[in-house]
Amino acid sequence: MSQKPLVLTLGDPAGIGPEITAKAWAALRHQPDLAFGLIGPIALIKGVFSDMDLPAPVAVSDYSDIPKTFADTLPVINLGDSPLVIAGKPDSALAPIITGSIAAAVTACLSGEAAGLITNPIAKEVLYKAGFSHPGHTEYLGELTKGAPHSGPRGPVMMLSGGGLRVALATVHLPLKDAASTLSMETIISTATVMHHALIRDFGVKNPRIALTGLNPHAGEGGALGREELEIINPAANALRSVGINATDAKPADTLFHAEAREGYDAVLAMYHDQGLIPVKTLDFHGGVNITLGLPIVRTSPDHGTAFGIAGQNIARADSVIAAIKSARNIANNRAKSNVG
Numbered sequence: 001m002s003q004k005p006l007v008l009t010l011g012d013p014a015g016i017g018p019e020i021t022a023k024a025w026a027a028l029r030h031q032p033d034l035a036f037g038l039i040g041p042i043a044l045i046k047g048v049f050s051d052m053d054l055p056a057p058v059a060v061s062d063y064s065d066i067p068k069t070f071a072d073t074l075p076v077i078n079l080g081d082s083p084l085v086i087a088g089k090p091d092s093a094l095a096p097i098i099t100g101s102i103a104a105a106v107t108a109c110l111s112g113e114a115a116g117l118i119t120n121p122i123a124k125e126v127l128y129k130a131g132f133s134h135p136g137h138t139e140y141l142g143e144l145t146k147g148a149p150h151s152g153p154r155g156p157v158m159m160l161s162g163g164g165l166r167v168a169l170a171t172v173h174l175p176l177k178d179a180a181s182t183l184s185m186e187t188i189i190s191t192a193t194v195m196h197h198a199l200i201r202d203f204g205v206k207n208p209r210i211a212l213t214g215l216n217p218h219a220g221e222g223g224a225l226g227r228e229e230l231e232i233i234n235p236a237a238n239a240l241r242s243v244g245i246n247a248t249d250a251k252p253a254d255t256l257f258h259a260e261a262r263e264g265y266d267a268v269l270a271m272y273h274d275q276g277l278i279p280v281k282t283l284d285f286h287g288g289v290n291i292t293l294g295l296p297i298v299r300t301s302p303d304h305g306t307a308f309g310i311a312g313q314n315i316a317r318a319d320s321v322i323a324a325i326k327s328a329r330n331i332a333n334n335r336a337k338s339n340v341g
């Protein structure tokens with residue numbers, strides 16, 4: 001399978017990224033197939049390793065050095081100097097190194113030097129204050145990769161995996177009041193099409209079954225509680241089925257996520273952010289993974305954020321970032337197989 005290393009972005013260094021990076025490295029150092037390098041100022045990560053009595057990270061100049069170094073210490077693609085970072089104290093002055101780390105990781109994946117990237121959490125508000133114009137990583141990665149060749153329908157599509165669920169979103173980071181007015185047949189069709197192809201290529205699902213949620217309570221109750229199901233979602237489902245994509249008509253979201261339902265589908269397409277992410281994070285907060293579908297590169301992320309309130313206390317759990325690293329390797333391997341096949 002792909003022997004190229006994975007790369008981990010810095011995220012907001014005032015958050016829990018540095019400590020979960022150290023904990024993930026300590027947990028995975030003897031698993032060479034999960035070797036990863038951090039992209040960021042090495043000065044920002046050394047203190048955490050010292051506090052945890054871990055070997056000091058080392059700067060490497062080439063991505064090919066990551067696998068050779070990983071068992072002994074964390075390899076770092078050094079981005080040079082950084083402004084002062086105080087754990088738990090976000091600072092928009094850090095925005096250039098935060099976004100610079102992401103851009104460098106994308107470049108490494110596009111060049112083939114890295115098999116995939118995992119993003120440490122960012123705090124959107126902090127980046128917005130610095131002029132970051134994208135809603136989050138997902139859209140930024142879409143922009144950074146839009147010119148690169150990609151076999152299959154292009155995203156980006158956000159999908160959270162965890163608790164036995166895979167849930168993608170038809171609308172993402174916009175005010176809830178706008179979610180209904182933004183919802184369209186075109187958005188549902190394009191998102192479900194990306195999901196279908198990704199389930200096959202990235203997850204090895206032979207005949208994907210995608211359940212669509214309704215927008216309204218009880219999926220609109222036949223139109224009595226809203227008409228988006230009758231006028232948008234179900235016509236989109238019909239169009240999807242007409243081209244061979246197995247998508248259901250709108251189903252009531254409050255009963256779609258229970259165990260029996262979960263067994264009936266390979267993924268769910270939810271109509272708005274919290275409708276889809278609450279079940280995943282409720283069932284498996286520390287095992288959940290955020291996966292971006294429809295990109296020419298592999299990208300995963302922990303399902304949590306910067307947790308500024310606990311940053312620097314060494315109590316953050318690395319489970320989710322470890323799950324994200326494993327997921328990135330699995331997807332990279334599946335893509336390598338499908339490219340060969």
Ligand SMILES: NC(=O)c1ccc[n+]([C@@H]2O[C@H](COP(=O)([O-])OP(=O)(O)OC[C@H]3O[C@@H](n4cnc5c(N)ncnc54)[C@H](O)[C@@H]3O)[C@@H](O)[C@H]2O)c1
Binds near residue numbers: 020122290302303304
């Ligand atoms: N992947 C990402 O980049 C990502 C994901 C979600 C939220 N965010 C951003 O993070 C910021 C904070 O968001 P939030 O407070 O809603 O969510 P959060 O995930 O940062 O925190 C939610 C709660 O979970 C706890 N928590 C989070 N991660 C933990 C871990 N690894 N171990 C132990 N406890 C953990 C926090 O202490 C807090 O109590 C926001 O700016 C948001 O946009 C980023």
Ligand SMILES: N[C@H](C(=O)O)[C@H](O)COP(=O)(O)O
Binds near residue numbers: 135138139290301303
């Ligand atoms: N909606 C995501 C979540 O709750 O996990 C989170 O905001 C990350 O989004 P990006 O990966 O686009 O930054």
